[in-house]
Amino acid sequence: MPEEMSKGSVVVLDNGAGLCKAGFGGDRDPIAVVPNCLGRSSNSKRWLVADELHAADADVASVSLRRPFDRGYLVNPDLQREVWERVLRTLLRVDPARSSLLLVEPLFNPPAVQRATDELVFEELGFRSLCVADSPSLVHLYEASRRHSRSQCSLVVDCGFSFTHAAPVVHNFTLNYGIRRLDLGGKALTNYLKELVSYRSVNLMDETLIIDHAKEKLCFVSLDVSRDLRLARRVDTDNPLKCTYVLPDGIEHKRGYVKDLNEAQRFLSLPYDSSVTDLVLKESNAGKPEERRRVNLTQNEFTLTNERFLVPEMLFHPAYLGMNQAGLAECIVRAVHSCHPHLHPVLYESIILTGGSTLFPRFAERLEKELRPLVADNYQVKITSQEDPILGVWRGGSLLASSPDFESMCITKSEYEEIGSARCRRRFFH
Secondary structure (H helix, E strand, C coil), X not given: XXXXXXXXXEEEEEECCCEEEEEECCCCCCCEEEEXXXXXXXXXXXXXXXXXXXXXXXXXXCEEEECCEECCEECCHHHHHHHHHHXXXXXXXXXHHHCEEEEEECCCCXXXXXXXXXXXXXXXXXXXXEEEEEHHHHHHHHHHHHCCCCCCEEEEEEECCCCEEEEEEECCEEXXXXXXXXXXXXXXXXXXXXXHHHHHCCCCCCCHHHHHHHHHHHCCCCCCHHHHHHHHXXXXXXXXXXXXXXXXXXXXXXXXXXXXXXXXXXXXHCCCCHXXXXXXXXXXXXXXXXXXXCCCXXXXXXXXXXXXXXXXXHHHXXXXXXXXXXXXXXXXXXHHHCCCHHHHHHHHCCEEEECHHHHCCCHHHHHHHHHHHHCCCCCCCCEEECCCCCCHHXXXXXXXXXXXXXXXXXXXXXXXXXXXXXXXXXXXCC
C-alpha cells in the first residue's frame, strides 16, 4: 500500500463523456468543470483543450469537436491524455507521481477500455495509486451523508451525456444485474434540437456548442404535451411558449444568448390544469390587439416554440422518434422489478435524480406523473433531485477519497506493474 497520503494528495476525477470534473478529495466542489473534448473554430488552426473552450474570448461559432468518448466509452486515449494533462498540470497543478487518483468510470466498462485506462493512469501519467468507482454508488453515498439518511437502498437515475441509467444501489454497492439503460442522453437531445432548428429556421447543424447552450437555457419538460402542442400552434395571441435565441456575431457577442429571459420563462406561470389554460390565456389577452413578436431580420436569431418541450420528451417516449425502447418510467420499473421483491417499496421511495438532463424544469414532476400509474397503489413514489446534479457524483467521490479506508481500496503502481491490469481490477468488483 502507498505511504500515508497527505491532505490534498487524492485527485478525484469524474470523467464524463460530456464534462470532466476534477478536484481534491475532501473538498466540497471540484476545481475544474470543463468540456471533455478539444475544439477548433473554422477560422483558426489551433485546437482548444477543455477549459479553453469556456474562455470569454473563445469563438464558439462553427467549432469542430473531437471527443475521447464515443457512445459512452473511451475510444481515444491520446485525446483523453491531452484533456487530463491540461486539467491536472494547468488547472489543478498537481504532480501525478505524488498523488493518488479516484476515477469514476462508465458502467459496464469493457475490459479493453479498462486496460487502456490503466495504461494511461500508471504508465503515461504516472499516478502512484488508483481507485475506480461507479457513479450510482457515489451518488447514493453523497445523498445518504447529506441527508443523514439511514436508508441503505436507493435507485439512482443518471441522465448523462450518452446514456440514461436506472441503477439500484444497496449498501453502497451497485447491483449490476438490476441496471437498465436507455440509449439516450444529453448528446442525443442536442442533436435532435439541431435538426429541428435547422429544418425550421436556420442551418445550425455544425453549431454544437451554441445549440447545447440554447437547449440548457430554453428547454423544459411538459406536464401536458397535448395542451402545450395546442398552445404552440396559437398565432392569434401572445404565445407563452415562444422565445428567441440570438446567435453570436463574432464582434459584439462571442456567444449566443436568450433575447428576453422574462419571455422565455412565461411557461412557468401556466396552470397545471389544462382545462383552465385556454381560459387564462383568453382573459390575459382580452381587449388587446394582436401582439406577435416578430423576428428581427437584422439580427441572426431563431425562434423556439414546441421544440422547447419536444426535445426533452424523447426521454419519456423514445418511440416517437422511431426508437424501439421503453421510456424512462418503464426503464425505472424494470430496474426495480429485477431486484428482490422486498426491495421494491424501498427503491420506489428512494429515487435519486442526477445528471445534467435532470435540470430541465419540471423533470421530477413529469417523471412522477409517468411512474404513478405503473407502480402498485400500496407503494409510495418519492423522487429526490440532487442540489447540483452535475456535481453530485464528484461530491460522492470526494467523500470516499477522504475516508480512512480509501488507501485499502486502491491499487498501487507497483502492484499494477507486478500482476497486471486484469488482476488488479478484481479489487473493484467490476
